[in-house]
Amino acid sequence: MSDIIQILKDRGIFESVTSDELQKLAQRESLTVYAGFDPTSESLQAGNFVTIMVLAHFQRCGHRVIALVGGATGMIGDPSGKSKERNLLIEEQVMINLEGIKENLSRFLDFEREENAALLMNNNDWMKQFTYVDFLRDVGKYFRMGTMLGKDSVKSRLEGESGMSYTEFSYQLLQAYDFLRLYDEEGCSVQFGGSDQWGNITAGIDLVHKQRGKEVFGLTFPLVCDSSGKKFGKSEGNAIYLSSAKTSYFDFYQFFIRTQDEDVERFLKIFTFIPLDEISEIMKESEAAPEKRIAQTRLADEVTCIVHGERGLEIAQKASLVLYGGSIDDIDAATLLEIFSSVSSCDLSVDAVKGANIVDLVAVSGLCKSKGEARRLVQNGGLYLNNNRVTDLDLVVKDSDIIDGKLVVLRSGKRNYFLVEIG
């Protein structure tokens, strides 16, 4: 079998293992491995990307992978890497989120195949059966206070301002129990996650060892940051989601297009399956003419295609062309609607648009929160009506500004488009 650990190392998605034995073992036999996802939203985010890719690599190497959705733990909130207590999720929402997450994962993992099909599980299925007393007796008993308090995730929070609730403190027990459960039921012997998961993973390993006397393994990968040190997966403060309902094809594609030079090689290795020698060729070509951003384009193409398919990619590319090409004067409403299909928009009546003051329209449409904000935007020269800069606060929307009687394209700044549909 291919050396999965070596692959991960070569691609820069390896940080540490609990035992070097794992590398040899993984070449000898097919293992069952798992990683957890928080069902905080109905769609996974770019921040989950690395975990997904590692799962996919494992499956491609012939291992059996389990994606564990934290239906129960998500209701508690993992304190790792967080400075503040998290909001709790309600069960119904978790169930809805679960469906979306499976859809996302199916782009990367094969849940159908005969051999080593991927599995999606929800830890709430076993957690909900526990009574508090049972849990304390069967699981809590095996945990030592010293160890628990020593975990980074706990220590840093106790030292910080906000403290930590008992609920969050208990989180590591729940995750540890997941591992034990998957070990018992599925023969799962490897758990991996981001480096901030180290404490939770080792807690599980300890629990399996204490209760079953068997050695299981943990593996972590580095948390991916961009070159400015920010956590990967946010664009202007908004998370990039994998589902097109939450992040449009265009925005998704653009997120990768805007990757910085220093990051792009690393990202190609982490977020695509392109062979390493091909990546170095791409990089050579790209560095010869950085302004063409060949590597960025390839990255965006690959990732968008995996997540959204050929069609999604095509729409994103088409939109990019139009939006960065310039004028939209010659394009009819139907084409525009397709290109902007996922840009935020609003529906207004003809009367509300025709003859309306531009400032009022911008505020009513929702592009700006208030008229004051709209006014400021115009004063700063940042508002565009059908791609023409608006300079006059008293500008009135004319009949001719409405494309095919159906559409007005507003834009704030360079790339922030907003559609007013007339209905």
Place this chain on the structure above:
RNA sequence: GGUAGGGUACCGAAGUGGUUAAACGGGGCAGACUGUAAAUCUGCUGGCUCAGCCUACCUUGGUUCAAAUCCAAGCCCUACCA
């Protein structure tokens, strides 16, 4: 339960009776530059019927011509001690 320190705009944080819509920093939004980069520079950052008005400094009352600032009660947070 005891003691101490707090709650100010998106966040952090000044301000402790009077031009205070509230210094400063961060963030955010725009503009210039540019490779849809980074850095830098500039403007804006409560609402409105916008040279004016309205609503605001945890809540509720009170003192005062005047309160984010003083008083009282309440709610919440943090730390230390029990």
